Amino acid sequence: MKPFAYTRAASAAEAVDTASRPGVAILAGGTELLNWMRIGVSEPHEVVDIGHLPLGAEIRLDGDVVHVGPLTKLNDVAAHELVGDRFPVLRQAIHKSASAQLRNLATIGGNPLQSTRCPYFRSETVTACNKRRPGSGCAARHGIADNHAIFGWTDDCVAVQPSDPATALVALDSTVVTADQNGGRRIAMRDLHALPGEDPTVHHVLRPGEVIVEIEISGAARASAYVKVRERESYEYALVSAAVALDLDGDLITRARIAVGSVAMKPWRLERAERSLAGMRIGSPEMGESVRAAFAEARPLPDSEYKLPLAQNAVLRAIEEAARP
């Protein structure tokens, strides 16, 4: 780790001002930033701490919108009755996202901003990685890529975004509200992350100094579930995951929302399946065909071909679990 000055922001506005300067990193939960500084992904000369700001402590219902403070610890989001009652998929995704200790540190606003777990990106030695050193290439494209993309990759980057909570939040059509020097904006969670075709050097669309000040989730998704497939039962990154939120009339699907995790640099909405599933009955034989057809545009790498059937089955299982009364 290289030396840095540590400052505490007195307000979100002060954090925005400080973090808009070059070489300043924002510290929230710290579970990514400290590791980034250790391996040289981030080498700020100043760290501005926002962890103590009152941006987080609250989850509240306003009309039919649940407002989640971005500095709320993951475990506190999952334990909140509004989340447990309305969004089981988010609660499950959080519980499967990390160890209990890390979930007491990491925040719901910071978690979706985590970086890829691609071993070339995380390498402590110099490797070709456009996200570490723009223009250096992608060592994973013809290297070890067994937990890499099946959707949306280019020759410049074949990595995946690993966040479980982000996958659930994309299925829930949530919105991120930000503050920056121009005031701020609203970003649909499904547009927060950047595909390599848009820019292979970045993970997300937030600009320097832009701070998440709220996450909004509308309505309720009581028939929802998160299925995470990994190499061991607990405390591991996903090979694939599926977040499903259904509107049901008995066993008839009236609306389906599906996001697949760890298959692209953003949680991947299966819009084609969402359209064809509406009007089908849970357990009907055409459901499987509908989900499989939604993967027609997938382009697995030689090492990630196994993800195709895994993801299809994870989605089908999540639909079953979401529909279970």
Added chain:
Amino acid sequence: VHEPDLITDSDDTPLAGSPSVTSRLPSTASVELSINGDAVNADVDTRLTLLDFLRERAHLTGTKKGCNRGECGTCTVLVDGRRVNACMILITALAGRRVTTIEGLATNGRLHPVQEAFIDHDAFQCGFCTPGQIMSAVGCINEGHTADPAEIREWMSGNLCRCSAYPQIVAAVRAAAEALS
């Protein structure tokens, strides 16, 4: 074996996205916090983690350094009563907070019920992960995630044991949860 995080690497070449701007702000800070009930006031390098502070400055070496990146859980301590990885926290961020380590669990020379349960159930072999397992178990029991062995395994999965004493650890956590209820 990991050196303290304030050891810099020898390659000073700035990486992409790392402006070669140097700050005029100091890279040291003063911090006041409570460790095991004692008020602590220290001037520190801002890079110092809670883990390195405990081991190198406070000489509380019960908290162990395993992976130093939040994966193994052997550095688990309580901050304001909640279990966290000490390797993932800058000491400067803990101003005014209350830290409890394995050295702070016993009261008046009497072991904490979780410590007793780990002895009674032979819940360790080499012992390196044990302080983290015990601190994590205290947190797990406080949180109420000890209904059955499966729930204990899931909520204790952030603590790795290379001797694989897991069955005994689960038994110890279960017994301690009952003793404390």
